[in-house]
Amino acid sequence: MTIKQAYLALIALTLLFSVCFVSFSNIDAPSASAQETNTISPFQETEPDNISVSLLSPAHNATISSGYNCSFIFVPAINGTDHFLGASLVVNGSVVTTNQTAITAYQNNTIYYKFPSNGTYTWNIGIQNTTNVVWAPADFNLTVAVPDKIAVNLLSPANATTVKDDFNCSFVFVPTVDGTDKFTKATLLVNGSEVATNQTAIVAGQNNTIYYKFANNGTYYWNIRLQSESFTVTAPSNYNFTVAVYVAPSPTATPTVTPTPTVEPTATPTPTPSPTPVPTEPISTWLILIIAVVVICVILAVVLVMLRRPKKQ
Numbered sequence: 566m567t568i569k570q571a572y573l574a575l576i577a578l579t580l581l582f583s584v585c586f587v588s589f590s591n592i593d594a595p596s597a598s599a600q601e602t603n604t605i606s607p608f609q610e611t612e613p614d615n616i617s618v619s620l621l622s623p624a625h626n627a628t629i630s631s632g633y634n635c636s637f638i639f640v641p642a643i644n645g646t647d648h649f650l651g652a653s654l655v656v657n658g659s660v661v662t663t664n665q666t667a668i669t670a671y672q673n674n675t676i677y678y679k680f681p682s683n684g685t686y687t688w689n690i691g692i693q694n695t696t697n698v699v700w701a702p703a704d705f706n707l708t709v710a711v712p713d714k715i716a717v718n719l720l721s722p723a724n725a726t727t728v729k730d731d732f733n734c735s736f737v738f739v740p741t742v743d744g745t746d747k748f749t750k751a752t753l754l755v756n757g758s759e760v761a762t763n764q765t766a767i768v769a770g771q772n773n774t775i776y777y778k779f780a781n782n783g784t785y786y787w788n789i790r791l792q793s794e795s796f797t798v799t800a801p802s803n804y805n806f807t808v809a810v811y812v813a814p815s816p817t818a819t820p821t822v823t824p825t826p827t828v829e830p831t832a833t834p835t836p837t838p839s840p841t842p843v844p845t846e847p848i849s850t851w852l853i854l855i856i857a858v859v860v861i862c863v864i865l866a867v868v869l870v871m872l873r874r875p876k877k878q
Contacts (some may be wrong), residue, residue: 842868
């Protein structure tokens with residue numbers, strides 16, 4: 566083999582190894598597009614909810630005027646063999662009650678609720694199974710506008726009157742009702758506060774009385790809050806009145822003068838004068854006197870002795 570042929574064989578072998586290497590690399594390595602297709606986004610739901618609920622009645626933006634008792638109808642749906650655990654009625658964002666009967670999938674289900682008063686509300690239904698809790702996608706608006714079917718008229722004490730007889734006062738009113746509604750309670754309001762309730766059954770169309778005793782004279786206003794099975798009303802306006810009962814003043818007791826006890830003066834004892842001390846002469850003076858007396862006595866004794874001595878013959 567010549568040198569030229571050797572060079573050509575070496576070049577051919579190099580090209581052959583290059584082609585084989587590129588081919589094996591393409592077989593082992595996955596393409597970039599395939600890797601991107603198999604990647605799951607962190608925001609992608611891995612499993613859809615297997616339950617849902619649809620709101621039916623009251624319809625969105627409906628108005629109820631027949632009464633405060635309302636029926637909320639919804640249709641729940643569920644996939645597979647799971648079952649519902651419960652349903653909740655949400656009014657104005659708060660749970661107010663739950664299902665009173667078992668929940669049946671794909672059928673009309675009802676939850677009952679009584680509104681406290683007229684107004685505008687939102688409602689929704691939440692349902693729950695063993696793994697999920699879901700709500701309807703959007704709330705339904707609802708207006709409750711029930712006309713009052715009961716009323717109350719105030720009679721006595723009349724407006725702007727004065728009660729002078731007694732602190733015990735009788736408040737007389739006449740309740741009325743439209744239909745078969747029944748009264749449940751009447752409350753006496755004095756200056757806006759509840760002070761007493763009906764002591765006897767309330768009779769429609771007749772005078773009814775609530776008794777209350779005031780503690781003091783003064784100016785007050787009163788009203789009656791009347792309640793039935795479906796409504797609660799008060800009279801359109803308050804009645805003002807004054808309690809001015811004469812109260813006899815208590816007799817003034819004559820003050821008893823308590824005599825002041827006489828205090829006998831205590832005799833002050835006369836102090837006993839202390840004896841006046843005899844002034845003492847100085848010791849030197851006494852010594853002088855004693856010495857003088859002794860000297861005089863001695864002299865007198867000598868004189869006497871000499872006088873008694875017999876004279877020599």
